[in-house]
Amino acid sequence: MNELNDEKLRELLRGAIAPVADTNLKHDLWPQMLRKLDEQTVRASWLDWALIALLPLWFVVFPEVIPALLYHL
Amino acid sequence: MNKHLYLRAYLAGIALPTMFLLIGLTVFIVARFVYHVPAPIERLLVFPMALVPNLWGAWNMLYARLGAGRRLPLGIHGAVLFLLLAPVGLMLAKTLDILIVTSVLAFILTVSPIALIVYYLAWKHIVGFFNRLLNVA
Numbered sequence: 620m621n622e623l624n625d626e627k628l629r630e631l632l633r634g635a636i637a638p639v640a641d642t643n644l645k646h647d648l649w650p651q652m653l654r655k656l657d658e659q660t661v662r663a664s665w666l667d668w669a670l671i672a673l674l675p676l677w678f679v680v681f682p683e684v685i686p687a688l689l690y691h692l
Numbered sequence: 693m694n695k696h697l698y699l700r701a702y703l704a705g706i707a708l709p710t711m712f713l714l715i716g717l718t719v720f721i722v723a724r725f726v727y728h729v730p731a732p733i734e735r736l737l738v739f740p741m742a743l744v745p746n747l748w749g750a751w752n753m754l755y756a757r758l759g760a761g762r763r764l765p766l767g768i769h770g771a772v773l774f775l776l777l778a779p780v781g782l783m784l785a786k787t788l789d790i791l792i793v794t795s796v797l798a799f800i801l802t803v804s805p806i807a808l809i810v811y812y813l814a815w816k817h818i819v820g821f822f823n824r825l826l827n828v829a
Contacts, residue, residue, distance in 0.1 A: 655825060656825070659821055659824060659825065661817055661821065663817065667813060667816070667817070670809045670812070670813060671813065673806075673809065674806065674809065674810070677805075677806045678806075681802045681806075683794075683802070684802050684803045684806055687799065687803045687807075688803060688806060688807055688810065689716060689740075690736070690739060690740060690781060690785070690790075691739075691740070691744065691774065691777055691778065691781055691803075691807055692709060692712050692716070692740065692744065692810070
């Protein structure tokens with residue numbers, strides 16, 4: 620591709636892609652994210668706790684399941 | 693934050709397996725190259741590295757797509773994914789000659805129940821957390 624074609628291509632690209640105006644952030648987004656994280660609360664039911672308690676028991680009885688489980692995560 | 697729902701759902705879905713992969717990869721590399729454990733790491737990583745995170749992302753996109761009226765609770769929705777992943781994982785393990793279980797029956801009886809529980813809890817609490825954080829559901 621010669622220089623003339625390069626210039627033409629540049630012009631075409633410039634024409635096709637509109638310039639992005641005002642890319643600066645209006646404010647810091649991190650405090651907003653921290654607020655959102657604080658709002659999140661994890662509520663586990665009795666069933667969830669029972670299932671969580673079952674996990675180590677299962678791993679003790681069937682230790683061979685650990686690699687197979689890790690393989691699927 | 694109302695734009696790009698499916699992108700947010702995908703990111704929320706892949707977050708957990710991607711984080712877990714870093715830990716798993718580190719353990720495998722240390723075991724293989726430091727302690728010289730004869731594990732076929734290259735073959736082992738194909739499924740958890742290439743397929744699992746992407747399918748978690750895609751599955752969460754489906755959850756977002758189904759909408760409030762038609763979808764199952766998130767924990768159940770996630771547990772169903774294991775039922776789809778398990779045959780693929782087993783088939784791949786067999787094809788790549790990786791011994792993860794002694795038989796399919798042993799897999800169904802010992803691995804499946806606990807994997808369903810882990811998937812249920814992970815999706816309900818961790819993917820659910822990311823979904824709420826990113827306003828997916």
